[in-house]
Amino acid sequence: xxxxxxxxxxxxxxxxxxxxxxxxxxxxxxxxxxxxxxxxxxxxxxxxxxxxxxxxxxxxxxxxxxxxxxxxxxxxxxxxxxxxxxxxxxxxxxxxxxxxxxxxxxxxxxxxxxxxxxxxxxxxxxxxxxxxxxxxxxxxxxxxxxxxxxxxxxxxxxxxxxxxxxxxxxxxxxxxxxxxxxxxxxxxxxxxxxxxxxxxxxxxxxxxxxxxxxxxxxxxxxxxxxxxxxxxxxxxxx
Numbered sequence: 090x091x092x093x094x095x096x097x098x099x100x101x102x103x104x105x106x107x108x109x110x111x112x113x114x115x116x117x118x119x120x121x122x123x124x125x126x127x128x129x130x131x132x133x134x135x136x137x138x139x140x141x142x143x144x145x146x147x148x149x150x151x152x153x154x155x156x157x158x159x160x161x162x163x164x165x166x167x168x169x170x171x172x173x174x175x176x177x178x179x180x181x182x183x184x185x186x187x188x189x190x191x192x193x194x195x196x197x198x199x200x201x202x203x204x205x206x207x208x209x210x211x212x213x214x215x216x217x218x219x220x221x222x223x224x225x226x227x228x229x230x231x232x233x234x235x236x237x238x239x240x241x242x243x244x245x246x247x248x249x250x251x252x253x254x255x256x257x258x259x260x261x262x263x264x265x266x267x268x269x270x271x272x273x274x275x276x277x278x279x280x281x282x283x284x285x286x287x288x289x290x291x292x293x294x295x296x297x298x299x300x301x302x303x304x305x306x307x308x309x310x311x312x313x314x315x316x317x318x319x320x321x322x323x324x325x326x327x
Contacts, residue, residue: 097174099141105174106133113177113197128162129178129198139168170204170215180226187215189233199226199244207232207249219254292319 110117110127117123123130135158143151151168159165164178166186173194178184180200186192189212190204202224206214216230219237225244230236237254248263257266 099137102137102174103134106130106137106176109175109177112175114179127181128164129181129184132158132162132164132166132181132184133172133176133178136166136168136172139166140170140172143168173220189213190215191217193218193220193222193238195221197223199224199228201227203229203231205229205231216248 107123107130110123110130114127117126135154139151139154139158142148142154148168155166155168163182164184166172166184167188167190169188170186170190170192172186172192173196175195176192176198177196178198181198183201184198185203185205187204187206189206192198192204196218204216204218208214213233216232217235218224218230219235219240221239222236222242223240224230224236224242225246227245228242228248229246230242230248232249234248234251236242236248236252237256239255240252241257242248242252242263243257243259245261246259246263247261248258250262252258252263252265258264259266
């Protein structure tokens with residue numbers, strides 16, 4: 090979606106950006122906080138100006154402005170990327186958005202997220218996030234891939250393939266959860282821990298193999314101690 094096609098002025102975009110924290114962050118109490126506690130907002134405002142400069146031909150000045158923004162906010166946004174309307178960068182520290190990234194409307198990005206590239210060629214090498222995407226803290230979305238509308242990316246996930254709309258992706262590398270699984274969880278607050286599930290499977294499998302051995306280990310003191318460690322580990326998984 091192109092800002093020019095919508096005929097929205099730069100001032101209108103910035104004015105709208107200032108309203109988004111009040112819609113998406115229940116912690117905010119005062120307008121003063123916008124200037125001291127929301128580096129993501131400051132970075133987006135600066136990006137709006139730098140992007141306008143960039144497409145107007147003042148590319149060095151645009152890069153300089155975003156360099157200053159990176160120093161002030163610890164958020165690195167290339168002025169050539171596209172960021173749609175009502176985008177919210179929550180906390181924001183460590184966010185990196187590459188040159189050819191495309192972010193649709195109503196996207197939410199948490200701290201430590203990277204929209205990075207995996208190619209050195211001068212091509213579309215950064216991801217596209219369609220409308221309504223939520224990207225959890227610490228996630229890395231790499232390459233010219235597309236994250237479909239209203240998709241959730243779990244915290245610390247590494248996404249290297251396209252993710253269809255209305256899905257949830259978690260893990261390293263990210264695995265797409267089926268729509269049936271997605272309906273059973275609150276994807277904003279409770280994403281499945283696939284590493285935990287894998288450990289549970291492996292532990293149960295080992296236990297079954299031990300039980301099937303013709304000369305399984307005797308009930309020695311060492312075995313009893315090992316069993317206690319195993320049971321404690323299972324409790325920790327819960």
